[in-house]
Amino acid sequence: MLNEDKEQEIVSRAQQTPESFALLYDHYFPKIYNFIYHKVHNTQLAEDLVSETFYKALANIEKFRWRERSFACWLYTIARNQVVDTFRKTKPVLLDESWAESIASPGNDPEEKVIRDTVKDELLLTIRTLSRDQQDALLLRFQEGLKIKEIAQVMNKNEGAVKALLFRGLKNMRKKMEGENPHNEDGEG
Numbered sequence: 757m758l759n760e761d762k763e764q765e766i767v768s769r770a771q772q773t774p775e776s777f778a779l780l781y782d783h784y785f786p787k788i789y790n791f792i793y794h795k796v797h798n799t800q801l802a803e804d805l806v807s808e809t810f811y812k813a814l815a816n817i818e819k820f821r822w823r824e825r826s827f828a829c830w831l832y833t834i835a836r837n838q839v840v841d842t843f844r845k846t847k848p849v850l851l852d853e854s855w856a857e858s859i860a861s862p863g864n865d866p867e868e869k870v871i872r873d874t875v876k877d878e879l880l881l882t883i884r885t886l887s888r889d890q891q892d893a894l895l896l897r898f899q900e901g902l903k904i905k906e907i908a909q910v911m912n913k914n915e916g917a918v919k920a921l922l923f924r925g926l927k928n929m930r931k932k933m934e935g936e937n938p939h940n941e942d943g944e945g
Contacts, residue, residue: 780813784828792835796842832910883895894926
């Protein structure tokens with residue numbers, strides 16, 4: 757785990773010598789891949805988008821400024837924009853069964869595995885019914901562990917809007933999981 761001082765030092769070096777970017781790549785690759793994969797649900801597309809994200813980050817590293825946002829926020833913003841651009845251009849294939857293989861099972865009990873897989877499937881399907889902004893806010897908060905302020909920077913929204921997206925997203929998920937038919941409260945579908 758990189759602390760902020762160490763990360764600032766590595767970013768500064770990468771701005772001078774691109775070879776230093778490898779440390780940032782190694783640290784953030786799994787996080788960015790995980791974020792993108794849960795947006796597109798397709799291994800090949802996720803790999804392509806992660807490659808583009810890091811290519812753009814490296815190509816623009818000299819433009820990055822700490823006073824505006826953290827490096828993680830900047831990188832997640834690039835990743836999110838890559839996904840949005842892809843959805844704008846094409847309708848990507850959203851199902852890829854390899855996601856189930858990538859999640860490690862803690863136990864060997866077949867009954868527990870079936871229950872876990874069923875709940876996981878329900879959660880993924882339910883998340884995919886939310887607005888794109890609600891999906892992003894929930895994934896960045898609960899999967900990636902970003903703070904509200906960081907999510908606001910990534911999504912280019914104020915903190916209050918992010919809190920509302922999280923609240924509405926969780927509320928809509930709960931209603932859907934309980935079998936109700938909620939209307940989408942933020943006007944997106």
